[in-house]
Amino acid sequence: MGRVWKYGDDVNTDVIIPARYLFTTDPAELAAHCMEDLDPSFAANVRPGDVIVAGRNFGCGSSREHAPVAIRAAGVACVIAASFARIFYRNAINVGLPILECPEAVAALENGEEVEVDVAAGTIRRVATGETFQAAPFPPFMQEILRCGGLVEYARRKLAAAAAGGTGGTEGAR
Amino acid sequence: MAAQRPMTITEKILAAHAGVPWVEPGQLVEVRVDFLMANDITAPLAIRAFREMGATRVFDPERVAIVLSHFAPSKDIRSADQCKVAREFAREQGLVHYYEMGEGIEHALLPDRGLVLPGELVLGADSHTCTYGAVGCFSTGVGSTDLAYAMATGETWLKVPETLKFVYYNRLQPWVTGKDLILYTIGRISCDGATYKAMEFTGEALADLSMDGRLAMANMAIEAGGKNGIFNPDQRTLDYVAQRAQRPFSPVWSDPDAEYAEVYEFDAAQIEPQVALPWSPDNVRPLSQVERVPIDQVFIGSCTNGRLDDLRTAARILRGRRVHPEVRAIVIPASRDIYLQALKEGLIEIFMAAGCVVSASTCGPCLGGHMGVLGKGERCVSTSNRNFVGRMGHPESESYLANPAVAAASAVAGRLCHPEELGIRYEEVAGVA
Numbered sequence: 001m002g003r004v005w006k007y008g009d010d011v012n013t014d015v016i017i018p019a020r021y022l023f024t025t026d027p028a029e030l031a032a033h034c035m036e037d038l039d040p041s042f043a044a045n046v047r048p049g050d051v052i053v054a055g056r057n058f059g060c061g062s063s064r065e066h067a068p069v070a071i072r073a074a075g076v077a078c079v080i081a082a083s084f085a086r087i088f089y090r091n092a093i094n095v096g097l098p099i100l101e102c103p104e105a106v107a108a109l110e111n112g113e114e115v116e117v118d119v120a121a122g123t124i125r126r127v128a129t130g131e132t133f134q135a136a137p138f139p140p141f142m143q144e145i146l147r148c149g150g151l152v153e154y155a156r157r158k159l160a161a162a163a164a165g166g167t168g169g170t171e172g173a174r
Numbered sequence: 175m176a177a178q179r180p181m182t183i184t185e186k187i188l189a190a191h192a193g194v195p196w197v198e199p200g201q202l203v204e205v206r207v208d209f210l211m212a213n214d215i216t217a218p219l220a221i222r223a224f225r226e227m228g229a230t231r232v233f234d235p236e237r238v239a240i241v242l243s244h245f246a247p248s249k250d251i252r253s254a255d256q257c258k259v260a261r262e263f264a265r266e267q268g269l270v271h272y273y274e275m276g277e278g279i280e281h282a283l284l285p286d287r288g289l290v291l292p293g294e295l296v297l298g299a300d301s302h303t304c305t306y307g308a309v310g311c312f313s314t315g316v317g318s319t320d321l322a323y324a325m326a327t328g329e330t331w332l333k334v335p336e337t338l339k340f341v342y343y344n345r346l347q348p349w350v351t352g353k354d355l356i357l358y359t360i361g362r363i364s365c366d367g368a369t370y371k372a373m374e375f376t377g378e379a380l381a382d383l384s385m386d387g388r389l390a391m392a393n394m395a396i397e398a399g400g401k402n403g404i405f406n407p408d409q410r411t412l413d414y415v416a417q418r419a420q421r422p423f424s425p426v427w428s429d430p431d432a433e434y435a436e437v438y439e440f441d442a443a444q445i446e447p448q449v450a451l452p453w454s455p456d457n458v459r460p461l462s463q464v465e466r467v468p469i470d471q472v473f474i475g476s477c478t479n480g481r482l483d484d485l486r487t488a489a490r491i492l493r494g495r496r497v498h499p500e501v502r503a504i505v506i507p508a509s510r511d512i513y514l515q516a517l518k519e520g521l522i523e524i525f526m527a528a529g530c531v532v533s534a535s536t537c538g539p540c541l542g543g544h545m546g547v548l549g550k551g552e553r554c555v556s557t558s559n560r561n562f563v564g565r566m567g568h569p570e571s572e573s574y575l576a577n578p579a580v581a582a583a584s585a586v587a588g589r590l591c592h593p594e595e596l597g598i599r600y601e602e603v604a605g606v607a
Contacts, residue, residue: 010365010366010454012560012562012563014541014560014563014564015562015563015564015569018564019215019244019543019565020542020543020547022215022244022245022543023250023252023253023255024252024256025218025219037563037564037569038563056366057365057366057399060365060366060399061301061396061560062300062541063298063299063300063301063303063316063317064215064216064317065216065219065299065317065318066215066219069219083366083369085366085369086369086399087315087317090317090320091316091317091319091320094317094319094320095317139202139333141202151223151319151320151322152223152227152319152322155227155228155229155322155326155327156226158327159227159228159326159327160228
């Protein structure tokens with residue numbers, strides 16, 4: 001269970017983690033500045049298990065993976081948005097930050113209220129009323145990456161299989 | 175197997191790299207990559223992921239570039255350490271295309287050096303990797319972990335995007351550049367108008383556009399959410415790459431009967447210079463309808479508009495004029511080669527005489543990194559690609575995106591300004607671009 005931090009459309013990677021902090025790749029340090037230019041109160045007050053709820057095009061802008069890393073390291077359990085920018089979507093999956101696309105939940109949920117999220121099932125439950133929302137399921141290929149816990153582990157297995165089996169590496173990825 | 179379907183250029187490139195006769199939108203394909211790129215911000219994360227994956231060697235040291243351009247020359251100890259991580263990896267792996275600080279901004283350097291070519295598939299750990307679509311390749315920005323996977327395997331997976339076709343018919347008006355066409359387009363479709371989709375640029379107006387103008391257009395496809403931005407190669411493209419290509423390549427073109435998710439037709443003759451107001455690249459107005467706000471800084475440079483055409487245009491405006499006493503003007507050629515050519519042509523002297531600061535190639539000011547960070551409440555006219563909150567510095571600073579002629583005129587006027595407001599006729603600067 002976590003509290004909702006609600007934001008609008010087009011939350012971009014520059015406000016999620018400003019470039020002035022990109023001299024580091026340390027997740028904890030990035031988390032300390034997460035959302036700083038949009039909501040200076042966020043980093044100090046976010047609690048593990050909280051969720052970010054936002055409008056359309058969440059994560060637009062830069063390819064900086066520091067953005068989903070910062071959100072994840074800040075303790076955010078899930079980002080629920082009406083839609084995600086493409087690169088952010090991929091990056092979130094790759095670094096193991098759960099995300100759900102669910103415009104209905106975004107329209108309904110209010111800042112500060114409590115929600116329960118089942119990422120695997122794609123369900124979002126509004127604690128106060130018991131109302132539930134169903135997010136679109138991930139494409140099967142992405143589910144496979146998620147099952148591995150992200151792209152690093154997925155790749156590790158594939159490379160290990162390739163090393164053991166000689167030429168079978170590519171097949172393992174399908 | 176079903177009959178081959180007509181395909182867009184994007185679909186053809188993905189099919190060829192997936193080793194299949196055809197693909198269709200929505201399909202997931204595993205594709206081989208022709209070239210990869212990371213910079214000093216994204217490479218350290220990619221290198222860490224690469225090692226965590228258990229990889230030891232990049233798939234091909236001739237096809238992985240690392241370019242130091244964001245915080246380079248290093249602005250502080252920590253960014254120096256980031257550059258060091260990238261530099262040491264490049265040496266360890268024997269990367270042929272490692273580019274030190276000042277060599278250039280990645281998206282100017284790679285096309286100019288013939289490292290990204292028609293018909294190829296290119297990934298870069300930088301969102302503006304879509305720039306290379308100007309030469310007719312599929313190129314898209316990815317995160318560091320995606321790049322690490324491709325560095326290790328020479329492959330990635332992609333969803334075949336639907337394609338949006340943008341047709342610019344008629345002829346360009348004076349002062350209107352590729353930058354204005356793409357700003358206009360983003361303003362029309364909004365900053366998520368092309369999310370998960372390919373943007374294909376066509377039309378007679380683009381035939382007039384130089385490669386530099388096309389690179390500026392493709393560069394900003396990401397500001398509409400586009401997966402890639404792409405031009406079908408024409409003679410100008412083939413002439414450009416013929417002098418540069420470092421590998422054999424096979425150009426492809428969209429079939430005449432290819433399917434598009436949507437076709438937008440714009441009359442180029444109706445488009446005037448455009449400005450994106452704070453705080454989004456889709457907050458676009460024609461310059462004639464924008465308040466002439468006073469400004470503190472002008473930045474002419476970046477992977478969008480730091481190319482030779484851009485510098486020539488700016489120099490024609492600034493020649494014999496002075497930057498307004500209350501304005502700082504920064505000019506950054508996008509690569510060493512561009513800088514050298516600008517020196518030969520006398521452009522750098524014009525900028526210096528006008529009172530500009532001219533720097534070695536860096537992305538610094540564009541992302542509020544260094545060399546031109548804005549203070550609280552300050553306002554900048556920039557030829558770069560983004561004007562998000564805090565993009566160029568303080569979260570209460572403001573950036574206005576415009577073409578180099580407008581930026582240069584604004585530097586002289588001390589406010590947003592059309593060159594004609596300074597009494598400059600287009601004929602005086604025409605023929606340079």
